[in-house]
Amino acid sequence: MRSFLYKFAMFMQGRYKMDQLNYVLLIASLLLSFINVFPRSLIIYFFELLFLVLFFFRFLSKNIYKRGAENRKFLSIWGKTRDFFILNKNKIKEFKTHVYVKCPYCKAQLRVKRINGKHKVRCPRCGESFEKKIHFGGKNK
Numbered sequence: 001m002r003s004f005l006y007k008f009a010m011f012m013q014g015r016y017k018m019d020q021l022n023y024v025l026l027i028a029s030l031l032l033s034f035i036n037v038f039p040r041s042l043i044i045y046f047f048e049l050l051f052l053v054l055f056f057f058r059f060l061s062k063n064i065y066k067r068g069a070e071n072r073k074f075l076s077i078w079g080k081t082r083d084f085f086i087l088n089k090n091k092i093k094e095f096k097t098h099v100y101v102k103c104p105y106c107k108a109q110l111r112v113k114r115i116n117g118k119h120k121v122r123c124p125r126c127g128e129s130f131e132k133k134i135h136f137g138g139k140n141k
């Protein structure tokens with residue numbers, strides 16, 4: 001038993017193991033296998049296997065640098081997607097009271113109170129100021 005554990009530890013040495021992307025791959029694969037209990041779709045099964053193979057490939061990979069770069073890229077896309085959904089959720093929720101305008105200098109999304117007229121907006125990110133006209137529902141009353 002001891003020698004088996006030792007061999008296993010040796011085998012795992014220098015391998016990449018877990019990161020956020022691997023958690024997502026593993027969970028996605030398990031989730032798909034769970035979903036696929038009844039439909040037994042070949043397409044779902046294919047993705048289930050694909051995610052699992054990718055997971056093991058990355059888990060056992062010795063190219064730590066490359067796997068780390070993949071994970072950073074994944075986290076960046078994940079963050080942007082999450083921000084996009086949060087922003088749009090807030091836009092819908094605050095539609096009656098606020099509008100979102102893009103800073104022309106740094107492209108940051110800024111929240112401005114929905115009051116008719118010209119607004120002087122100062123971007124808190126880059127410090128630049130710009131003017132923005134706001135209309136109610138597209139029409140000025």
Ligand SMILES: [Zn+2]
Nearest residue numbers: 103106123126
């Ligand atoms: Zn700005």
